[in-house]
Amino acid sequence: MTAANPALQGLPPLAERLGRASLPRSRDLRDRGMRALALAAAALCLVPLAAVLIFVTLNGASALNLDLLTKPPKALGIGGGAVTAILGTLQLVPLAALIAMPVGILGAVYVGEFGDLRSARTIRFAADVMSGVPSILIGIFVFTFLVLPFRQFNAFAGSVALAVIMIPVILRTTEETLRLVPGTLREASLALGVPMWRTVLSVVLRTGLTGILTGAMLAVARAMGETAPLLFTALGSRLVNVGNLAQPMDSLPLFIYRNATQASVELNHQAWGAAFLLLIVVLVINVLVRFRTWGSQVG
Amino acid sequence: MAVETQMPSQDELPPETRHAPPTPIPVRRPEEIATVGATEPSGQIEVRDARIRYGDFLAVKDVRLTIRPRAVTAIIGPSGCGKSTFLRSLNRMHELIPGATVEGSIKLDGIDIYGPTVDPVQLRRVVGMVFQRPNPFPTMSIYDNVAAGLRLTGRVRRAELDEIVERSLHRAALWDEVKDKLKANGTSLSGGQQQRLCIARALAVGPEVILMDEPASALDPIATLRIEELIAELRESYTIVIVTHNMQQASRVSDDTAFFTMGEDRAGYLVEAGETVKIFTNPTERLTEDYISGRFG
Numbered sequence: 001m002t003a004a005n006p007a008l009q010g011l012p013p014l015a016e017r018l019g020r021a022s023l024p025r026s027r028d029l030r031d032r033g034m035r036a037l038a039l040a041a042a043a044l045c046l047v048p049l050a051a052v053l054i055f056v057t058l059n060g061a062s063a064l065n066l067d068l069l070t071k072p073p074k075a076l077g078i079g080g081g082a083v084t085a086i087l088g089t090l091q092l093v094p095l096a097a098l099i100a101m102p103v104g105i106l107g108a109v110y111v112g113e114f115g116d117l118r119s120a121r122t123i124r125f126a127a128d129v130m131s132g133v134p135s136i137l138i139g140i141f142v143f144t145f146l147v148l149p150f151r152q153f154n155a156f157a158g159s160v161a162l163a164v165i166m167i168p169v170i171l172r173t174t175e176e177t178l179r180l181v182p183g184t185l186r187e188a189s190l191a192l193g194v195p196m197w198r199t200v201l202s203v204v205l206r207t208g209l210t211g212i213l214t215g216a217m218l219a220v221a222r223a224m225g226e227t228a229p230l231l232f233t234a235l236g237s238r239l240v241n242v243g244n245l246a247q248p249m250d251s252l253p254l255f256i257y258r259n260a261t262q263a264s265v266e267l268n269h270q271a272w273g274a275a276f277l278l279l280i281v282v283l284v285i286n287v288l289v290r291f292r293t294w295g296s297q298v299g
Numbered sequence: 300m301a302v303e304t305q306m307p308s309q310d311e312l313p314p315e316t317r318h319a320p321p322t323p324i325p326v327r328r329p330e331e332i333a334t335v336g337a338t339e340p341s342g343q344i345e346v347r348d349a350r351i352r353y354g355d356f357l358a359v360k361d362v363r364l365t366i367r368p369r370a371v372t373a374i375i376g377p378s379g380c381g382k383s384t385f386l387r388s389l390n391r392m393h394e395l396i397p398g399a400t401v402e403g404s405i406k407l408d409g410i411d412i413y414g415p416t417v418d419p420v421q422l423r424r425v426v427g428m429v430f431q432r433p434n435p436f437p438t439m440s441i442y443d444n445v446a447a448g449l450r451l452t453g454r455v456r457r458a459e460l461d462e463i464v465e466r467s468l469h470r471a472a473l474w475d476e477v478k479d480k481l482k483a484n485g486t487s488l489s490g491g492q493q494q495r496l497c498i499a500r501a502l503a504v505g506p507e508v509i510l511m512d513e514p515a516s517a518l519d520p521i522a523t524l525r526i527e528e529l530i531a532e533l534r535e536s537y538t539i540v541i542v543t544h545n546m547q548q549a550s551r552v553s554d555d556t557a558f559f560t561m562g563e564d565r566a567g568y569l570v571e572a573g574e575t576v577k578i579f580t581n582p583t584e585r586l587t588e589d590y591i592s593g594r595f596g
Contacts, residue, residue, distance in 0.1 A: 187430060194451040209438070
């Protein structure tokens, strides 16, 4: 028998203190309740995605046919397809990427490799603010200097508006990627007597290439779905426009917007079909990008 | 499994890659090294009253040291004594940290490397560097890693490049292990092989001096031994300055040893330098003796 520990004087015996009986009865119940609530909230987050996928597929899959993919809209009334919109998106978005990628990537190179801390922080902050600006405002902004002076809605203005949407996305993802490139590689290259610009180009950007392309693809996917910036710029068109950047051009989101607001079941159906097509393309891009980058070390 | 150390015979190699295998390295005694240094002054570094600062912080003060050409100089000392900073000041790599400055003079074969006529980028081709962790370029093959320094700094003819890559890999004692997989990724090699690849990469640009910043501290004992053997071979042709935490390593690989420590003002300084045999057996300074015998550090 050991002597009583004075520090424990007055406390109940150990078995009692450790036992479940000492807990309030409601604790188990409350635990289960809160768990269920958290699970429900998590499930709720998935509902919109699931709902969009299901509704668009149910309504759109049947509308996605050869006519939709190959025919222009009928000049008058009902019928035709979305080929103007498809061709439009295929021109507007790549041109936007062509404008946005050099700006975004070079900007990120400045922020990550050359800029001092303060300018880097300022640019990073500006990019974050820019990606939060409502996209319709970006459309109006581009409208004022690329549409108004010419008195003509045009595809080039549309691409510029999309590029403005893409730049902050590309800048931020590229910058994050550059930060993941180990400093030891820069050192290794500089220690070989490789100039800084060549080190950035051939070692840093090359090592982070996957991550940079990922960012660019995500930005492309984002731009594909944008409607608002195009309303004041590319406007949309019922005519096939291949290569004439000075004229209005259609795009898939504009096509959806236009046809969904018509009092015609057939046009509404076409809108669903185009929505389904857009959804598939954007999903495929997103999924491909994720798969490609899961395995890699950087980005 | 036996490690293949046989050089490929001349007949097995395609004609354009044929070359003389490296000659065996004769063992040299210190007095011989001194004469070599005197007749071929290639790669001698003279440091006079060097003070290295990061902004206001004095990192290393008042170093006077002559690093003999074509010999191995080990820099030892406790953590934070400025060994790496000093090493990096020898090829101006420390300048990558904004605010870093050097006072005094550091001369390579009589030329002040901080002088207005010296370009730091060019300097680093003459004074190469090997780092603590092997850092091959992950996006490049073994061949491309070795060729990187030449490719990224100018135009080199393909045939010439082939020859330099092979010679550099031979010198880094890696050729036999990688000759059949030059296209394989540099990061597919073991840690020790990666470090020898990094050495080959540094050799390929034709340096006179090679700085090594704890080159074996991330490696296992066997890989470490191979690096040490390699240092002994490279000493024939290059001035080598090696920072190491490992005093046994310093005593094994070096001809000269410089002992740094940190003063009360947290600035590192050189306590004493001399032939390794003397520093390890009969140091002049009490501090050195305490450090060598493991009483601090």
